[in-house]
Amino acid sequence: MNSKVASGPHDPANQRAVYVFEAPVRLWHWLHAFSFAALAVTGYLIANPLPSLAGEASDHFLMGDIRLIHFISAYVFAIGFAVRVYWALVGNRYAREIFYLPFWRPSWWKGLFYEIGFYLFLTRRQHKMLGHNPLAQAAMFFLNTLVTIFMIGTGFALYSEGLGIDSWADRMFGWVIPLIGDSEGVHDWHNLGMWVMLTFVIIHIYMAVRADIIGRESSVSTIIGGWRMFKDDQP
Amino acid sequence: MGIQQTFYEAMREHGITRRSFLKFCSLTAAGLGMGPEFAGKIAHALETKPRTPVIWLHGLECTCCTESFIRSAHPLAADVILSMISLDYDDTIMAAAGYQAEEILDQTIAKYDGNFILACEGNPPLNEDGMYCIQAGKPYVEKLRRMADHCKAIIAWGSCASWGCVQAAHPNPTRATPIHKVITDKPVIKVPGCPPIAEVMTGVITYMLTFDRFPELDRQGRPKMFYSQRLHDKCYRRPHFDAGQFVERFDDEGARKGYCLYKMGCKGPTTHNACSTVEWNGGLSWPVKSGHGCLGCAEDNFWDRGSFYSSVTNLNVTGQVEATADKVGGILAGAAAIGVAAHAAASVVSHTKDSNKGGAQQ
Amino acid sequence: MTETTTPNGFKLDTSGQRVVVDPICRIEGHLRIEVNVDDNNVIRNAVSTGNMWRGLEVILKGRDPRDAWAFTERICGVCTGVHALTSVRAVEDALGIQIPANANHIRNLMMLAQHTQDHLVHFYHLHALDWVDVVSALKADPRATSELMQSITSWPKSSPGYFRDVQARLKRFVESGQLGPFSNAYWGSAAYKLPPEANLMAVSHYLEALDFQREIVKIHTIFGGRNPHPNWVVGGMPCSFSLDGTGGINMEWLNLVSSIIDRSIEFIDKVYIPDLKAIASFYKEWTYGGGLAGKNLLSYGEYPDVANDWSQENMLMPGGAIIGGDLSKVHEVDLRDPEQVQEFVAHSWYTYPDENQGLHPWDGITEPHFELGPNAKGTKTNIEQLDENAKYSFIKAPRWRGHAMEVGPLARYVVAYARGEEEIKDQVDGLLHDLGLPLPAIFSTLGRTAARGLECSWAAHKMRYVFDNMMANLKAGDTATANMDKWEPETWPKVTKGVGHVEAPRGALGHWIHIKDTKIENYQAVVPTTWNASPRDPKGNIGAYEAALLGTPMVDAEQPLEILRTIHSFDPCLACSTH
Numbered sequence A: 001m002n003s004k005v006a007s008g009p010h011d012p013a014n015q016r017a018v019y020v021f022e023a024p025v026r027l028w029h030w031l032h033a034f035s036f037a038a039l040a041v042t043g044y045l046i047a048n049p050l051p052s053l054a055g056e057a058s059d060h061f062l063m064g065d066i067r068l069i070h071f072i073s074a075y076v077f078a079i080g081f082a083v084r085v086y087w088a089l090v091g092n093r094y095a096r097e098i099f100y101l102p103f104w105r106p107s108w109w110k111g112l113f114y115e116i117g118f119y120l121f122l123t124r125r126q127h128k129m130l131g132h133n134p135l136a137q138a139a140m141f142f143l144n145t146l147v148t149i150f151m152i153g154t155g156f157a158l159y160s161e162g163l164g165i166d167s168w169a170d171r172m173f174g175w176v177i178p179l180i181g182d183s184e185g186v187h188d189w190h191n192l193g194m195w196v197m198l199t200f201v202i203i204h205i206y207m208a209v210r211a212d213i214i215g216r217e218s219s220v221s222t223i224i225g226g227w228r229m230f231k232d233d234q235p
Numbered sequence B: 001m002g003i004q005q006t007f008y009e010a011m012r013e014h015g016i017t018r019r020s021f022l023k024f025c026s027l028t029a030a031g032l033g034m035g036p037e038f039a040g041k042i043a044h045a046l047e048t049k050p051r052t053p054v055i056w057l058h059g060l061e062c063t064c065c066t067e068s069f070i071r072s073a074h075p076l077a078a079d080v081i082l083s084m085i086s087l088d089y090d091d092t093i094m095a096a097a098g099y100q101a102e103e104i105l106d107q108t109i110a111k112y113d114g115n116f117i118l119a120c121e122g123n124p125p126l127n128e129d130g131m132y133c134i135q136a137g138k139p140y141v142e143k144l145r146r147m148a149d150h151c152k153a154i155i156a157w158g159s160c161a162s163w164g165c166v167q168a169a170h171p172n173p174t175r176a177t178p179i180h181k182v183i184t185d186k187p188v189i190k191v192p193g194c195p196p197i198a199e200v201m202t203g204v205i206t207y208m209l210t211f212d213r214f215p216e217l218d219r220q221g222r223p224k225m226f227y228s229q230r231l232h233d234k235c236y237r238r239p240h241f242d243a244g245q246f247v248e249r250f251d252d253e254g255a256r257k258g259y260c261l262y263k264m265g266c267k268g269p270t271t272h273n274a275c276s277t278v279e280w281n282g283g284l285s286w287p288v289k290s291g292h293g294c295l296g297c298a299e300d301n302f303w304d305r306g307s308f309y310s311s312v313t314n315l316n317v318t319g320q321v322e323a324t325a326d327k328v329g330g331i332l333a334g335a336a337a338i339g340v341a342a343h344a345a346a347s348v349v350s351h352t353k354d355s356n357k358g359g360a361q362q
Numbered sequence C: 001m002t003e004t005t006t007p008n009g010f011k012l013d014t015s016g017q018r019v020v021v022d023p024i025c026r027i028e029g030h031l032r033i034e035v036n037v038d039d040n041n042v043i044r045n046a047v048s049t050g051n052m053w054r055g056l057e058v059i060l061k062g063r064d065p066r067d068a069w070a071f072t073e074r075i076c077g078v079c080t081g082v083h084a085l086t087s088v089r090a091v092e093d094a095l096g097i098q099i100p101a102n103a104n105h106i107r108n109l110m111m112l113a114q115h116t117q118d119h120l121v122h123f124y125h126l127h128a129l130d131w132v133d134v135v136s137a138l139k140a141d142p143r144a145t146s147e148l149m150q151s152i153t154s155w156p157k158s159s160p161g162y163f164r165d166v167q168a169r170l171k172r173f174v175e176s177g178q179l180g181p182f183s184n185a186y187w188g189s190a191a192y193k194l195p196p197e198a199n200l201m202a203v204s205h206y207l208e209a210l211d212f213q214r215e216i217v218k219i220h221t222i223f224g225g226r227n228p229h230p231n232w233v234v235g236g237m238p239c240s241f242s243l244d245g246t247g248g249i250n251m252e253w254l255n256l257v258s259s260i261i262d263r264s265i266e267f268i269d270k271v272y273i274p275d276l277k278a279i280a281s282f283y284k285e286w287t288y289g290g291g292l293a294g295k296n297l298l299s300y301g302e303y304p305d306v307a308n309d310w311s312q313e314n315m316l317m318p319g320g321a322i323i324g325g326d327l328s329k330v331h332e333v334d335l336r337d338p339e340q341v342q343e344f345v346a347h348s349w350y351t352y353p354d355e356n357q358g359l360h361p362w363d364g365i366t367e368p369h370f371e372l373g374p375n376a377k378g379t380k381t382n383i384e385q386l387d388e389n390a391k392y393s394f395i396k397a398p399r400w401r402g403h404a405m406e407v408g409p410l411a412r413y414v415v416a417y418a419r420g421e422e423e424i425k426d427q428v429d430g431l432l433h434d435l436g437l438p439l440p441a442i443f444s445t446l447g448r449t450a451a452r453g454l455e456c457s458w459a460a461h462k463m464r465y466v467f468d469n470m471m472a473n474l475k476a477g478d479t480a481t482a483n484m485d486k487w488e489p490e491t492w493p494k495v496t497k498g499v500g501h502v503e504a505p506r507g508a509l510g511h512w513i514h515i516k517d518t519k520i521e522n523y524q525a526v527v528p529t530t531w532n533a534s535p536r537d538p539k540g541n542i543g544a545y546e547a548a549l550l551g552t553p554m555v556d557a558e559q560p561l562e563i564l565r566t567i568h569s570f571d572p573c574l575a576c577s578t579h
């Protein structure tokens, strides 16, 4: 199930192209990416508003619009994620990778350290991967999957305060506020979550582009077209 | 909720005969400097429905909750104290002192066991065996526990009793602890605010007396009728918030036009209280209306969120180290960007070398 | 040896019976008084103990100096706002900020309103029951009460019917058998001297004052958004004027302020002052409680008439120090001088590296250290009797040039009197004349209570003066309320220190701040009740409470009415004292 070191002649990794990311995964990836971008920009502006506008209050709705975009993107972000979770259950084996870490497998740990060594330039040759390499998998699990859940949980908890105490959002997510302590605390951690995710995105995009340029397999085109291409036939 | 038992019934339950009850009444009359003709009237009063006894204790606090209480315009505080409840113990206003004051606590337990309301202002410190708040030579927490054992329910007045408030701010040198963390086996109604609005306080009491039940509470134990919305939801400056019109400096053009105080650190968007609806001092004004942002005084931890004048607050992990999400996150993302740039440079160098050597990788 | 004489000249004798009063009620916070009485029930030794500590000075460290006002405001909700003002003044001093004229006027108005309300509540709700027998009011003749009232004031609520209604209400209350806050008190004690009619009059005003005090504080609500605990800001006031726009303080609110001022003046002059005189006239023989009042008094001066000028000449209530009862010389007080204000902890539940030395507040240390002396009785968590030769209070011992000082309305009045302030002299001389008492009579429990009443009236009238000045300033076109030039921490020096002071209702209040790298490095408050309720210092000087109790005869040592009278005359605030 997990990505693993290619070995025998029948190993699909030795082939030139493998269908890795099914359409729903790809579609979700881009919805996820663009809604995150919208959420991060609007979220930042909610925390640090633009300079004041002059004139009648009724002439403007700047903060209102920023928040509206945030909330629309939030629904895209959350519903997209829900569909993605569903796809993890019914999709191919690569569809499950970002939702768990096979930490009970020694080979996974071996692969993880191997990758770390590779990125520290200790190892020259990178393993071939079909799905995500263990390091990428760990990063995706912690910095994307968990943070996504966290952002949805805290985000809808904050949203519930606007909807009101007996709203659906309050019933589903209201408990998050006392869990964290208070509403201001939820704002702060929600805000920090944005930065954590942004950190992931910076590294993630770099890695993806880098892999395409100097790696052994296709990367950006894979998340666009779904097919993983390999640049050689060696194991 | 109301006290079903009359004083007389309570005394009978404690094995006191009608004869000694009447004797008690004549002694009371004599003790008050009144003639024996009053004894019968007292007995009659005690046999019929008594006012709900309230024991109001003060821990570590600033007494501002009491001060707020006496500002109540409707009902007037005097009417609450003299006609609605029987405020049998409150060291801030009671006439007796010393052991005569403390005796009232024993009498209350004897007469109204399980039937009085315990109103707590302030909180108990737990460090130094509780001796950062001493009453009658003993730690306050002892008195609190004892009275809580015998009361019917507890009202936690203000942010001190509800959350801990200023003395529990980092580093909380006395380990001041909110009531619900010390008393876990009695219902605690939190009425937070530093202090709470007077009419909110008397509103909670009169609700209980009028409807004979507790008001509905939210997840955190606050009466929904006053705490289920944020100030921001009903703030009259909200149109300016939505428009993106903010006060950028005290007394600037925006301030004079009544723009939104969010950029000056207003905590209205995260504070559950009735200021923007009930308002203060008989509905006259409230902090935001006067031009200062809300401090968030009805919320837990509001002291430890860094500057009151910033819209992005302290994550409150270590108390007072200034660690806002923007600062921590900015450093994190910045470090990632620098790391990525450095790694990219190193990759180019390493890749070029490899290619020159004939491509170990490919 | 049971008899000693303190360096400040008081004889202490611990041989007699020890009487403990804990809690002292009708004050703010938790206070314990222990006294020794001789065979004639005369107090020969007194011990004053602050029973609480919260650690605000510790909590303030490392915080943004612009936030300090909000923290220190929570030192006390009774004298609400006074610590906040002291704090913003300390920060402004440290950063060299000049506030606009309107901010100064508004602050003066708010502080005067605070004095007016605080004094009124103290007199009727915290102090009166020491002199007024509530139950005796049931025996009063409403008609005679009405006559008494109309003979001393033109206040309209004075008809026989009015007093009959109040009496009926009181009767219903007493007959219910549930005496509430009046339970277990000392009604009927021989120490009460008022006739039933005077008692009924006072009880009526207990209720009226409880109602009226709500109005006075609305001045805070208008400028600071609420009361208790209005808002302030470093650099001025957070409120703005918008006389020709919407958004800030407008004519309607200004009219409300003006109307509150008028009504306050009327209530104080027609109810409080006549009651004060009437009650005092029945207690003229009760001459006890002077203590330090005839010796050492301290006031910092308050209400700068012109903004940012701290000279005593500019103060509406000028300050200074009186030493040794010498009214011919008023000493200048310098809060920056390390030799003048110092705090000692030899008998306080704190530690210093060297406890024989005092520390100037800029170098102050607040490190708690709870420990009972070897001669204390009971256990750590069940104290029966304290050992005043060891540590015995959470209150530090502040001294001015080594002297224990009394602060408060009486200190302010004596200092201003000694400075020859006409208004103050007229008030004091007038009252003494009406009561037929000589000037030294003012150095007493009653003098303290009288000075508070006079000051309440003075403050109400001064609100009118300040308000009119503010309106003139607005008319001249100056509407600024805040100076934000040094708002951003980047504009601050790396290291700086400042001191702010206020004459709070209970007396001289100072906050000393050290700012380093834009954060609070050290913060120390020396508070009125810290001065008055002070324990002994290393030399053995006793503080104002302890001194004032000495020599007082008690009618019945089991009923501490006399102790309550004298201690209440200081208007103790224990949350303030230890902070």
Ligand code: HEM
Pocket (backbone or CB within 6 Å): A025, A029, A032, A033, A034, A036, A037, A094, A095, A097, A098, A131, A132, A133, A136, A140, A144, A197, A201, A204, A205, A208, A209, A218, A219, A220, A221, A222, A223
């Ligand atoms: C221009 C922007 C982006 C590019 C070029 C890009 C590229 C890629 C590539 C190449 C992969 C496949 C990785 C692999 O081969 O193992 C991938 C996967 C992924 N990316 Fe991105 N990405 C972008 C933006 C983002 C953003 C903004 C997020 C999150 C907020 C994100 C989250 C993910 C996740 C969670 C996966 C794993 C998908 C899965 O396995 O289900 N990506 N991305």
Ligand code: HEM
Pocket (backbone or CB within 6 Å): A036, A039, A040, A042, A043, A044, A046, A047, A067, A070, A071, A074, A075, A077, A078, A151, A152, A154, A155, A156, A158, A159, A160, A187, A188, A190, A191, A193, A194, A197, B269, B311, B312
């Ligand atoms: C990766 C996803 C998200 C990011 C990066 C993000 C970012 C942010 C940021 C930075 C803020 C400002 C925090 C502050 O007040 O200091 C914010 C506020 C908020 N976010 Fe999100 N958010 C995300 C997802 C969501 C989701 C899923 C919801 C669900 C509805 C949501 C709802 C809110 C709400 C209600 C606020 C408060 C708006 C206000 O105070 O006016 N967010 N968000």
Ligand code: NFV
Pocket (backbone or CB within 6 Å): C028, C075, C076, C077, C078, C079, C082, C083, C504, C505, C506, C507, C509, C527, C528, C529, C530, C572, C573, C574, C575, C576, C577
């Ligand atoms: N002592 C004192 Fe205060 C006053 N007045 C403070 O400065 O009461 Ni709470």
Ligand code: SF4
Pocket (backbone or CB within 6 Å): B061, B062, B063, B064, B065, B121, B122, B157, B158, B159, B160, B161, B165, B166, B193, B194, B195, B196, C074, C077
């Ligand atoms: S909650 Fe605030 S106002 Fe009430 S006692 Fe505590 S510090 Fe004072």
Ligand code: SF4
Pocket (backbone or CB within 6 Å): B231, B232, B235, B236, B237, B238, B239, B241, B259, B260, B261, B262, B266, B267, B268, B269, B288, B293, B294
């Ligand atoms: S002033 Fe405060 S409560 Fe009002 S709209 Fe602005 S942020 Fe919200």
Ligand code: F3S
Pocket (backbone or CB within 6 Å): B193, B194, B231, B271, B273, B275, B286, B287, B288, B293, B294, B295, B296, B297, B298, C226
């Ligand atoms: S500071 Fe408190 S009083 Fe109301 S406006 Fe904010 S909750």
Ligand SMILES: [Mg+2]
Pocket (backbone or CB within 6 Å): C057, C396, C524, C525, C526, C527, C578, C579
């Ligand atoms: Mg101090």
